[in-house]
Amino acid sequence: MAHPAELSAVIVDDHPAVRAGVAQWLSTGSPPITVAASGEDVRVAWTGEGATADVVILDLHLGGPAPALSELRRLAEAGRRVVVYSMRADDEIALQCLELGALSYLTKAEGAEHLLEAAAAAASGRAYTPPSLAGALAGDRSTDRPVLSARETEVLIEWFQSESKDFVSRRLGISPSTVNTHLEHIRIKYAMSGREAPTKAALLARAIQDGLIGVDDL
Amino acid sequence: MxxxxxxxxxxxxxxxxxxxxxxxxxxxxxxxxxxxxxxxxxxxxxxxxxxxxxxxxxxxxxxxxxxxxxxxxxxxxxxxxxxxxxxxxxxxxxxxxxxxxxxxxxxxxxxxxxxxxxxxxxxxxxxxxxxxxxxxxxxxxxxxxxxxxxxxxxxxxxxxxxxxxxxxxxxxxxxxxxxxxxxxxEERDRLETRVLLARQWEQGQRSALAGQLGSTLPLLAGLADGDLDPREEDTRRRCALAATQLRRQFAENDEVPDPLVHEVTACVDAAERLGVDVSFAVSGAAVPVPPQVRRELTAPVVTALSAARSRARVSVLRTDREIRIAVVADAGADGVTASTGQVRVEHGAYGEHLRLEARWRTPPS
Structure with a gap:
């Protein structure tokens, strides 16, 4: 896969230490992601260099008591690729973020490895499912949840339980890339259900390009 | 009347x-x-x-x-x-x-x-x-x-x-x-029944405690007599097991909204104090779990965590059909817990890793 230009990110978090740490992690990724802008307010993602960054890394709890879900919705509606990075592991909020069009939801307990993968995936318009989000999807009891195959559910649960794709592939006797394919399929199913968002449509278009699904599957 | x-x-x-x-x-x-x-x-x-x-x-x-x-x-x-x-x-x-x-x-x-x-x-x-x-x-x-x-x-x-x-x-x-x-x-009968119940409860608590202390008492005696060497790996693991068991047992009677996660958290705390780096995640909403089932579900967690050398992943997953508690730890395969009547326990060794999972099918609501 060719990267025509350097990938860039904007970090929205109310803690300077977190912004600095995330910027440091992103710079060590491969490919490295440069931080176009960062700040404690979501405005930084709408103005200056932040407005054109490939990825928005958004802390859901920006000082206020309520999670910044409306900010997330506005960003997703504008087609921005958002990775939610939250202090709290709350299944319901995680599912709500996916519904609103976030490409990934990570808890801050999940380290650099997952953040880097999520940011790199989001920068190329793909979804990333870290273990905590896999747990939230596996435990999803909502009535309008998409129907997953038995294998997909198994992959979700094993990934949630072990945090290691190698371990999952050993347990289930499949290759790590098949594990990834299952996870991506699951996310496509979620993108096709519920309300529409430009980022979800872009995710589906990307999946068709990647050959994960056919046009007929839509 | x-x-x-x-x-x-x-x-x-x-x-x-x-x-x-x-x-x-x-x-x-x-x-x-x-x-x-x-x-x-x-x-x-x-x-x-x-x-x-x-x-x-x-x-x-x-x-x-x-x-x-x-x-x-x-x-x-x-x-x-x-x-x-x-x-x-x-x-x-x-x-x-x-x-x-x-x-x-x-x-x-x-x-x-x-x-x-x-x-x-x-x-x-x-x-x-x-x-x-x-x-x-x-x-x-x-x-x-x-x-x-x-x-x-x-x-x-x-x-x-x-x-x-x-x-x-x-x-x-x-x-x-x-x-x-x-x-x-009638009042006298009621009082007598209450006294009887209280006595039974107390006896139950005592025997439960004695049962749980079963592995701790010989361990303490062994350490006190000098029969067991605290430097030995096996002794250390037995101590870790006893400590985790006790910690879980103390948590068992706490009044909390989510007793299952509370007990698992107690096990995780005990392991972290012993130097194990534990990643712990919970998914799904709390459902009522009878105390005996909780004990059976958490027993594999205790075993696997006390066997862990440095890292472990503990997860609690609650779907609409079942509860699954899994531990993946860098440990030998000797920490084996048998399945019980209601809880199915699965264990396996994968290279350097031990995986234990306890599953309980929730009764249909």
Missing amino acids: SEYRTADGHVHATMRIVLVCATGALQFGLGLQPLLTREYRHRWLAVAAFVALACVTAVCCGWVLRRRPLPAAVAAAGTVLVLAASFGAMAAAAPGQRHAAPDWSFGLVGWHLLLLLLDRVRVLVAVLAAHLVASLGLLLSSGVADRAAFGATGAAAFGAVSVQLAVVVITRVLQRQSQEATAVA
Whole structure:
């Protein structure tokens, strides 16, 4: 896969230490992601260099008591690729973020490895499912949840339980890339259900390009 | 309430047996002799009244001797028959002899009424009063009463009625006392049950604690005696296991909204204190889990965490169908926990990793 230009990110978090740490992690990724802008307010993602960054890394709890879900919705509606990075592991909020069009939801307990993968995936318009989000999807009891195959559910649960794709592939006797394919399929199913968002449509278009699904599957 | 009713029933049943005997004895002891020897205007009517009253007593025996209350229909029919017999007997005597010796019915029917209506006090008092007033009305209407006869009749009536009312009052007093006694006995039973339950609970707690301490006590004894070397890997692992078990057990009785996660968190805390880097995640909403199932679900967590060398992943997943608790740890495969009745435990070694999973199918809600 060719990267025509350097990938860039904007970090929205109310803690300077977190912004600095995330910027440091992103710079060590491969490919490295440069931080176009960062700040404690979501405005930084709408103005200056932040407005054109490939990825928005958004802390859901920006000082206020309520999670910044409306900010997330506005960003997703504008087609921005958002990775939610939250202090709290709350299944319901995680599912709500996916519904609103976030490409990934990570808890801050999940380290650099997952953040880097999520940011790199989001920068190329793909979804990333870290273990905590896999747990939230596996435990999803909502009535309008998409129907997953038995294998997909198994992959979700094993990934949630072990945090290691190698371990999952050993347990289930499949290759790590098949594990990834299952996870991506699951996310496509979620993108096709519920309300529409430009980022979800872009995710589906990307999946068709990647050959994960056919046009007929839509 | 039902106990009170039973207590009332006992008092009434006993009093009725006394009344059946008294009524029978009074009728035959005081009534039979005048019936056979005195002169009557209509002897057949007097005999019929006597037989009717005897029959009422006999029919009542059917229920009274079995200590059963009289059915309402029997009581009503009996009352009507007794009143009819009373006026029949009075009519059978010559007007001048009413309420005198040949009219044996006047004092007697009160006892029959008492027998029939003992548990219906208001009706009883009303019927007794009606009977008394009607009898005195008949006496006055016959117009031949002289003062002495009237006085004698009044005294006889007063005597009979006051003894009968006394029986009613005694019955009420006995009733109240038996109710109080029942209440006291009940309270004592309740207390005894509570004491018994508390003792059982305490014993249960003791034996549970002893069961849980089972592995800890020999370990402590071994360390104290110097039989076990704290530097040895095996001893350290046994200590870790005991510490995690104890920590989980302390958490077991805490009042928290999500006891399962609370207990697993206690295990994770214990492992982290022992230097294991634990990644812990929970998914899905809390569902009620019986304490025994919680114990069985957390047992593999205790085993796997105490065997972990440096890293472990602990996860609790709650779907709409089941609860799955898994531990993936860098440990040997010797930490094995068997499946129990309700909880299915799966374990396996994958290279350097040990994986243990406990699954419990939630009952359909």
